[in-house]
Amino acid sequence: MLDFLARAAMAGALSSEDRKAPKAKLDADAILARLSLTSRLYAEPCPFRIGDLVTPRADSKAKGAGEPHVVIEVLSGEMFPTGGQWWSPPIVLREPTADVSATSSSQYGQVLDIRVARMSEGAALAYVVESQDFEAWTPGHEEAWRAKLATAAAGPQPLTLAEAVSSLRDRAxxxxxxxxxxxxxxxxxxxxxxxxxxxxxxxxxxxxxxxxxxxxxxxxxxxxxxxxxxxxxxxxxxxxxxxxxxxxxxxxxxxx
CATH class of the missing domain: 2.30.30 (SH3 type barrels.)
Structure with a gap:
């Protein structure tokens, strides 16, 4: 069951475009700083609340950095602030096993503590993730995201009629x-x-x-x-x- 949840969560987080996106290279100091940050993030409580806009960290395993996501559930086991409803505890992907191929996987041991939703191909897609892979959505994120959408909507740069006819004739x-x-x-x-x-x-x-x-x-x-x-x-x-x-x-x- 937990293995299914891990695969489902990763599938939800990855679009075909995301899978092709290369990760930026880091220098030695940046690598050490990121490892120190990772340790702190795992040790601290989840900083997000339901309704928060978040986005995957660019240097995390989560895909879709710079795309808006909304937190729809915090799996903390605590009572919802408005009272009345108890939420699930974090989903820990750590079933006892002697299968080395399972325990050596980056998915084994994950603590899925938030559920987020994002828009994918016109539909709202929700899945559970580790909060340490996400950061708060900022005005800078929104500005870059809006510019990206505008560029995509504009389509390819126009050709002159002569350029279009010439390239088509050559290709044919x-x-x-x-x-x-x-x-x-x-x-x-x-x-x-x-x-x-x-x-x-x-x-x-x-x-x-x-x-x-x-x-x-x-x-x-x-x-x-x-x-x-x-x-x-x-x-x-x-x-x-x-x-x-x-x-x-x-x-x-x-x-x-």
């Missing part, structure tokens, strides 16, 4: 840039490829291996080292951002 004819490489070839990547993570520079060159060429839209699937992590990953890149890599011809000698 497969003329964006024809690949002169094939699967397994090494290609050189521009430092800032359109729509893909920047590649890592190796001795001043950004290289990748071709995995697949899509002749229908002028793109190539490339295996390469990402600049942000140094790890190997893949991405679809426009052929215009690539060129075949190979030994460069020696420059001709200048005649006397």
């Amino acid at each position: 004819a497969g003329k964006e840039v024809k690949a002169d490489w094939k699967e397994g070839d090494t290609v050189e990547i521009v430092p800032e490829p359109h729509g893909a993570k920047p590649p890592m520079s190796v001795e001043g060159v950004h290289v990748g291996i071709v995995q697949r060429v899509d002749k229908s839209d002028g793109t190539t699937h490339v295996l390469y080292h990402a600049a942000s992590t140094g790890k190997i990953g893949t991405g679809w890149m426009r052929n215009a951002d690539l060129k075949k890599w190979g030994p460069k011809a020696a420059p001709e000698a200048i005649s006397a």
Whole structure:
């Protein structure tokens, strides 16, 4: 039962967009400060009350940082301030088990002490969470959130008629840039490829291996080292951002 609650809570907290969002990197001092804060947050009572607007901390496991949530229940076991109704105690996900895969999970041992609601795809979605993953909603949060909504509502930047017709004709004819490489070839990547993570520079060159060429839209699937992590990953890149890599011809000698 508790395992079900943990999965349900995490599913409610994660949208498909949230799962893709990368976490910001922290330096050594920031890591130590966050660990100290985590210790204090777990030791202190829940600071929120029913009706409070909150949002997930950007450096917590909860997703949706910067999005408004409302506290609809505090699982403290205490009487509601207006009197009359007793609330549930916190839900502790800590059933005795010898299953190491369970006890080593970050979900094991959670103390779910508040229930929050948020809007997701036009519907109010409620789920239980740990209060230490949340912080109070501030005017700064609201300003950034409203700006984000306005940008999304505005849609993509408009094209001129000439730009739209030109790009459509090129895409239809497969003329964006024809690949002169094939699967397994090494290609050189521009430092800032359109729509893909920047590649890592190796001795001043950004290289990748071709995995697949899509002749229908002028793109190539490339295996390469990402600049942000140094790890190997893949991405679809426009052929215009690539060129075949190979030994460069020696420059001709200048005649006397």
